Amino acid sequence: MIRKDSIRGQTHGAIDAQTFRRKFRLLIFNAWNVPAIFGLSFILYVQILSVPEMIAVMTNPLEPLFVITWIAFSLWYFTRWVRPVVAYLENPTEESVKAALNCIRLFPMHFWVLFFAYLIMAPISVIWAAELYADFVPKPVDWFRISMVALIVSIIVGLPIFFMILDLFGRALTGVPLARAHVTVRTKVFLIGALVPLLIDTMLVQYYWSRTGFFTTETFVVWLFLELLAIGGSLIFVRSFGQSLAPLETIVGG
Structure with a gap:
């Protein structure tokens, strides 16, 4: 049972619904935008692709469309997913806090499934674009190296942003008693x-x-x-x- 006085005390919590929604969307945007910037830059730095090949990849529609589509989908999906938290911040009730806690509890699984799906597909899109537009002929070693880049990106970008989103959830539900920690x-x-x-x-x-x-x-x-x-x-x-x-x-x- 969640105490009603705890819920009322959260009405003026650490963050309001509008601020939460804006910061959450920004973090989700960065979670899908920064990997593309960092990953492609690192691919160029370690010379998996040459400068002319990278220019060909980025000036043709396949790779930009891939990144933009994923960003748009992730923003749409997680904006809908986090609605119970926004609803709780707008109107804290016993029912809304239960829905918000359930949303936050399941968020890590949804985040990492979509994030890893994105990172698994990203090397394929880069290699495919390089083949189509730069006459790049990939070897097995190229697939391995670009997969290592995806691994690097998942840690250096995905993990910090994931923790920042958890911190944002913590600010949103300040004062709400938890039966157990989500992470x-x-x-x-x-x-x-x-x-x-x-x-x-x-x-x-x-x-x-x-x-x-x-x-x-x-x-x-x-x-x-x-x-x-x-x-x-x-x-x-x-x-x-x-x-x-x-x-x-x-x-x-x-």
């Missing part, structure tokens, strides 16, 4: 501890590869080993962190 501190620690080393190693491999042209099975095995080591270390740290918080959880629960 726990342990999950955040694991994501940062595992994905930041993955980001650094992948960027270093891409840079080294572009400057030396050297990449063998041994390089891939070492890269994969470092990523698994980072994930394993993060899991150990999260477990230790959880044990350290156990006494505090007991006090709070009591």
